[in-house]
Amino acid sequence: VEASIPEPQREAWRKYTPKPFTTPEEFGNEAVRHVETTLARSLYNCDETAAYGGTALAFRDRLVLDWNKTQQNQTFADQKRIYYLSLEFLMGRALDNAMLNVGQKETATKGLSNLGFRIEDIISQEHDAALGNGGLGRLAACFLDSMASLNYPAWGYGLRYRYGIFKQEIIDGYQVEVPDYWLDFNPWEFQRHDITVDIQFYGQVNRWQDDEGKQQCSWEGGEIVQAVAFDVPIPGYATSTCNNLRLWGSKAATGEFDFQKFNSGEYESSVADQQRAETISAVLYPNDNLERGKELRLKQQYFWCAASLNDIVRRFKKTGRSWKEFPNQIAIQLNDTHPTLAIPELQRILVDIEGLEWDDAWSIVQKTFGYTNHTVLPEALEKWSVPLMQHLLPRHLQIIYDINLNFLQFVERNFPKDRDLLGRVSIIEESTPKMVRMAYLALIGSHKVNGVAELHSDLIRTTIFKDFVKIYGPDKFTNVTNGITPRRWLHQANPRLSELIASKLDGFGYLKDLTLLHKLEAFVDDKEFRKEFREIKYANKVKLAKLIKDTTGDTVNPASLFDIQVKRMHEYKRQQLNIFGVIHRYLKIKSMSDEEKKKLVPRVSVFGGKAAPGYWMAKTVIHLINQVGKVVNHDKDVGDLLKVIFLEDYNVSKAEIICPASDISEHISTAGTEASGTSNMKFCLNGGLIIGTCDGANIEITREVGEDNIFLFGNLAEDVEDLRHGHLYSHYQLDPDLANVFDTIQSGTFGDAGSFSALVNGIVEHGDYYLVSDDFASYIKTQEVIDEAYKNVEEWTTKMILTVSRMGFFSSDRCIDEYAESIWNVEPLVPKDEAA
Ligand code: GPU
Numbered sequence: 001v002e003a004s005i006p007e008p009q010r011e012a013w014r015k016y017t018p019k020p021f022t023t024p025e026e027f028g029n030e031a032v033r034h035v036e037t038t039l040a041r042s043l044y045n046c047d048e049t050a051a052y053g054g055t056a057l058a059f060r061d062r063l064v065l066d067w068n069k070t071q072q073n074q075t076f077a078d079q080k081r082i083y084y085l086s087l088e089f090l091m092g093r094a095l096d097n098a099m100l101n102v103g104q105k106e107t108a109t110k111g112l113s114n115l116g117f118r119i120e121d122i123i124s125q126e127h128d129a130a131l132g133n134g135g136l137g138r139l140a141a142c143f144l145d146s147m148a149s150l151n152y153p154a155w156g157y158g159l160r161y162r163y164g165i166f167k168q169e170i171i172d173g174y175q176v177e178v179p180d181y182w183l184d185f186n187p188w189e190f191q192r193h194d195i196t197v198d199i200q201f202y203g204q205v206n207r208w209q210d211d212e213g214k215q216q217c218s219w220e221g222g223e224i225v226q227a228v229a230f231d232v233p234i235p236g237y238a239t240s241t242c243n244n245l246r247l248w249g250s251k252a253a254t255g256e257f258d259f260q261k262f263n264s265g266e267y268e269s270s271v272a273d274q275q276r277a278e279t280i281s282a283v284l285y286p287n288d289n290l291e292r293g294k295e296l297r298l299k300q301q302y303f304w305c306a307a308s309l310n311d312i313v314r315r316f317k318k319t320g321r322s323w324k325e326f327p328n329q330i331a332i333q334l335n336d337t338h339p340t341l342a343i344p345e346l347q348r349i350l351v352d353i354e355g356l357e358w359d360d361a362w363s364i365v366q367k368t369f370g371y372t373n374h375t376v377l378p379e380a381l382e383k384w385s386v387p388l389m390q391h392l393l394p395r396h397l398q399i400i401y402d403i404n405l406n407f408l409q410f411v412e413r414n415f416p417k418d419r420d421l422l423g424r425v426s427i428i429e430e431s432t433p434k435m436v437r438m439a440y441l442a443l444i445g446s447h448k449v450n451g452v453a454e455l456h457s458d459l460i461r462t463t464i465f466k467d468f469v470k471i472y473g474p475d476k477f478t479n480v481t482n483g484i485t486p487r488r489w490l491h492q493a494n495p496r497l498s499e500l501i502a503s504k505l506d507g508f509g510y511l512k513d514l515t516l517l518h519k520l521e522a523f524v525d526d527k528e529f530r531k532e533f534r535e536i537k538y539a540n541k542v543k544l545a546k547l548i549k550d551t552t553g554d555t556v557n558p559a560s561l562f563d564i565q566v567k568r569m570h571e572y573k574r575q576q577l578n579i580f581g582v583i584h585r586y587l588k589i590k591s592m593s594d595e596e597k598k599k600l601v602p603r604v605s606v607f608g609g610k611a612a613p614g615y616w617m618a619k620t621v622i623h624l625i626n627q628v629g630k631v632v633n634h635d636k637d638v639g640d641l642l643k644v645i646f647l648e649d650y651n652v653s654k655a656e657i658i659c660p661a662s663d664i665s666e667h668i669s670t671a672g673t674e675a676s677g678t679s680n681m682k683f684c685l686n687g688g689l690i691i692g693t694c695d696g697a698n699i700e701i702t703r704e705v706g707e708d709n710i711f712l713f714g715n716l717a718e719d720v721e722d723l724r725h726g727h728l729y730s731h732y733q734l735d736p737d738l739a740n741v742f743d744t745i746q747s748g749t750f751g752d753a754g755s756f757s758a759l760v761n762g763i764v765e766h767g768d769y770y771l772v773s774d775d776f777a778s779y780i781k782t783q784e785v786i787d788e789a790y791k792n793v794e795e796w797t798t799k800m801i802l803t804v805s806r807m808g809f810f811s812s813d814r815c816i817d818e819y820a821e822s823i824w825n826v827e828p829l830v831p832k833d834e835a836a
Contacts, residue, residue: 020062020102024110030058031111049185051117052095052125055108056187059098063233066102067242073831074153078319080328080826082147082154083312085342086335087304088137088284089144089158089245090165091129091232092652094188095122096492097145101235127182128651130164131247133288133610134568135678136374138652139452139812140335142678145485146812148236148243149512151828152820157308159300160189160230160247163283168610168649173626177286177613188232189247195229197307198253201299205395217352219395224253225277227307237487237511240831248307250280287612288568289380295392298384302393305342313349323356327367331824334371334446337382337438343369343445344399352395358402369446370823372480373439374675376459377572386434400436404428407444411471425467443468443476448823452482453676453697455717478822481700482676483815486514489682493656496536497686501804504529515808520801530797537663537687537800544661547654548606548645554633556643560602561790563691564683565666566650566658569611569618572673576759577772578607578666579625581779582644583741583750586632589641597641601787604643608650608658620759622646627750655682662688663796664711664786668779670770671695672717681810687800691782693775697810705806709799711789713782714775723774727767734764738776 005013021027035041035054046054074081099105109119132138140156147154166177203222210216232245252274279296280303291297316329334340343365350361375381389397404427415421427444429435443449443465451457457479461469469477491498491511502508504523510516523529541558548556565578582605589597607625611618629644647654665683667674667690674696684690684701692698693714702710715723726732734742742760746753763772790796808814820826 018061018065020065021058021104022107024107024114027058027104027107027111028114030061031055032115034058048117048121048125051112051115052122053185053187055112055122056095056098056126059095059102059104059108060187060233062102062104063098063235063242066235066240067233067244069240070242070831071244074829077153077829078329079153079829080824081330082152082820082824082826083308083330083332084140084143084147084154084156084335085305085308085332085339086137086140086156086158087301087338088132088335089129089140089156089247090132090134090137090652091141092488092656093123093126093128095126097488098235100487100492101149101237103238124653127184127186128164128653129182129186129188130180130651131158131161131284133165133284133286135676136288136336139482139678141652142483142485142488142812143816144234144243144245145237145487146483146816148234148241149239149485149487150813150816150820151236151239151241151830152243152816152826153829154243154826156234156243156245157304157311158245158247159281159284159304160249161281161284162249162278165284165286165610165651166613170622170626170646170648173623173630175611175619175622189230190232191249192229192231195311197227197248197310198224199227199250199303199306200224201302201392203394205398217395217398219348219352225280225303226251226253227303229307229311238508239834241829246308246311248281248304250277250303252277286610287615289375289377289570289572290612290615291380291382292614293384293388295388298388298392301338302341302345302396305339305345308339309342309345309349313346323350323354323364324360326364330368331826332369333819333824334369334442336372336374337442340371340382340438340442340445341393341396343441344396344403347399347403348395351399362403362406365445366447369442370448370450370819371442371446372450372452373456373460373464374452376456376464376675377673381464382438383429383435384438386428386436389436397436400427400441403441403444414471421467425471439464440468447476448478449476450478450480450819450823451675452480453700454479454481455672455694455699456675456696459672459717480815480818480822481697481809482678482681483810483812484678484681484685485812486511486685488656489659490685493682494536494540494660494686496539497533497660497804500529500532500536512813513808514811514813517805517808520805524798524801524805530794530801533687533801534793534797537661540657540660540686541663544606544657547657548647551647552645554629554643554645556604556645557602557640560604560640560643561663561786562604562606562661563664563666564606564608564658564662564688565668566606566608566647566655567677567679569609569615569621571617571770572669574668574670574770574772575607575609575621575625576770577668577775577779578605579621579628579644580738580741580772580776581783582632582642583628583744584737584780585642585783586628586635586638587740587744589638590635600641601790602640602642604645606645606647606658608647608654610650617758617762620756624745624750624756624759627755631750655679659683659688660686662686663790664689664691666690667692667695667698668714668775669693669695670720670775671715672720673770681807684803685807685810687804689786689799689803691779691786700809701807704809705803709803709806711782711786713778715771720771723771724767724769732773734773735776737780738773 031054034057039053041050144156164180167180169176206218227248230247234243346365350356427440451460545556545558625646632644659682662683665688667680671693677696691711745756
């Protein structure tokens with residue numbers, strides 16, 4: 001408060017405060033001023049990059065005005081806030097989103113056109129902010145959009161990676177990873193030079209008794225790295241609320257840039273220390289649904305948790321409240337187990353630094369945290385080795401042991417007869433070396449644990465956390481089915497459809513209450529509406545066809561059925577099932593007469609997705625898809641009937657072109673393995689239908705859109721375990737069609753058969769863990785049903801329209817309201833000028 005402008009001068013301040021632009025002329029003024037002054041470019045060297053810069057800075061100014069006001073309001077309102085801790089925020093581009101959320105895209109379109117630019121060209125200059133791997137990171141980004149749009153006082157906390165997810169190039173059919181340096185020009189972040197936190201690693205713990213005989217603990221020595229805050233404004237849609245995303249960058253601590261070394265001539269090694277500190281936030285780990293236990297990753301996790309908690313605690317202490325009010329003021333959500341160290345860190349701050357009693361501190365910790373689980377796959381459940389943790393975070397390891405001791409004593413008191421239980425639920429796994437089970441720590445340290453779709457939430461209660469349901473009772477566990485923001489995934493990605501819907505629903509209100517989409521059902525028989533709906537889908541396919549042409553050189557016919565699978569490459573997601581199905585289709589076409597061919601619906605099979613750099617099998621599938629494409633796309637017998645495309649470098653901005661352009665998208669994971677999936681929602685919201693298994697959110701999508709409007713196939717989650725056993729104990733017969741596909745691969749039709757033998761053998765000889773053979777026949781049959789259904793244009797149109805009109809449930813707004821109500825207990829804070 002001391003630093004503020006004195007009362008008598010505030011009038012002048014307000015007078016000098018810039019006003020947001022509202023006309024194309026005012027926008028043009030701002031944009032040109034930024035090009036000329038901020039960017040120091042002129043009339044004679046303003047290319048599209050510079051025009052993007054000027055436009056982005058003009059919009060940034062607008063956001064900052066709202067941002068300042070929102071942050072002030074939230075501070076004065078002094079009510080409970082949400083902190084969303086996520087190692088990934090897959091934001092994509094910011095400019096288009098900013099223009100739409102503040103409602104000034106038309107203004108900018110006209111202003112730019114006055115200067116001779118087309119807005120699409122300007123928007124596409126922006127580099128994606130790709131600080132995430134896949135669904136988990138994109139979910140965090142959708143949540144930020146919803147929290148701001150619903151006026152929740154909420155901050156995201158993450159890491160400012162200098163390199164986001166790698167850029168994928170396909171060279172000779174193989175994935176090649178190229179670094180993604182995205183910070184050359186990033187107008188959306190503000191470095192807060194004054195907000196820094198010193199973070200400690202290594203060192204040792206000292207214990208002693210103080211004068212009153214109380215046990216004291218301190219963590220000393222080791223090394224210090226400095227965390228620096230970088231803030232990113234997060235505008236809400238059609239509200240002036242602008243929340244904050246705080247990303248931490250790492251630097252050598254000021255004292256650490258070792259002047260002693262420097263003065264004694266060891267300049268190089270002091271610079272090396274600097275660089276070592278900076279590696280902490282240098283690069284995003286490119287694994288999706290996989291944890292590899294690397295020390296640098298653990299350092300990233302602690303660095304980010306410690307910096308964020310220090311920041312949260314500092315802000316809380318300024319309010320002067322007592323510690324027991326902490327959980328009434330602060331809700332912290334853990335996006336998977338990556339931020340679990342925040343739990344022992346808060347306990348350490350409260351006990352070691354603030355001097356609270358252990359039990360009082362622990363009760364505050366448990367009330368503050370909520371934990372979201374995003375997978376049941378065993379290879380993705382984080383475990384950290386005890387020796388590594390002992391070395392890097394000696395005090396935290398002690399605290400984890402104490403948490404575990406208290407917990408196990410509690411379990412023993414309540415279940416004295418169940419001796420095995422203690423070993424099963426212990427945070428420490430008694431292996432060599434011993435391991436810290438992060439999911440158990442997250443669960444024990446939180447008041448609520450949620451899964452991300454109904455089936456998934458049921459599975460965590462009955463499998464990985466079964467014992468804990470017995471210990472804590474069922475109320476600690478809940479479901480919050482994922483959602484997506486309709487602003488980016490409909491309004492921004494598919495402006496024509498958004499306009500068409502608005503024309504039928506009296507405006508864009510549905511973008512804030514997506515359940516209003518159900519009113520579209522009334523127009524399902526409206527001829528004109530149906531025709532426009534189809535035309536929009538076709539135009540979106542033309543746009544994707546152009547992207548395909550520009551990036552692969554292949555020509556595809558937009559009148560074909562577009563069948564799309566875009567997501568991270570993973571065995572459980574079963575891109576291999578899809579490509580085997582494509583090969584089957586190819587063989588069928590090859591054996592057809594011209595008459596039969598005439599009846600067939602032409603298809604374009606589009607694949608896209610990155611494989612983790614060390615994931616050999618996933619890379620093999622990419623290679624196979626490309627090899628199949630090479631053969632099929634140039635086969636004269638096939639022509640337009642089948643094209644196979646691998647689109648390189650799938651990312652958020654490509655998804656915005658791809659999702660509106662599908663007829664069918666594939667969500668075909670082995671039942672029980674895909675926690676939710678969120679692209680399934682994006683495709684349906686844009687009038688694409690799904691071929692999918694009974695997995696994740698597909699099940700709830702079916703419930704909403706109706707069984708007639710989705711193409712389900714395959715075994716159920718409850719049967720998966722038995723089927724796997726069956727493979728191990730019997731000689732099962734391969735489906736003849738699949739055997740035929742394998743023979744074709746092994747005969748060398750798609751290049752060296754040896755390249756693909758691991759893929760085939762995994763199924764034929766090594767137990768077919770993901771049950772590709774069990775689901776193959778049913779998959780093929782369902783694809784044939786789709787071929788037939790697609791021929792009936794009228795019926796297909798009805799399915800598309802009904803699907804869109806029934807997707808209201810899958811807005812991330814609904815999802816955030818559920819978190820706020822059932823986990824965070826937080827109310828929105830409506831900006832003063834917008835209160836009804
Ligand atoms: N998910 Br764990 C990821 O994208 N990465 C991960 O490391 C883990 C989970 C995904 C799930 O696979 C997907 O089913 C879900 O929709 C998404 O998180 C968001 O909950």
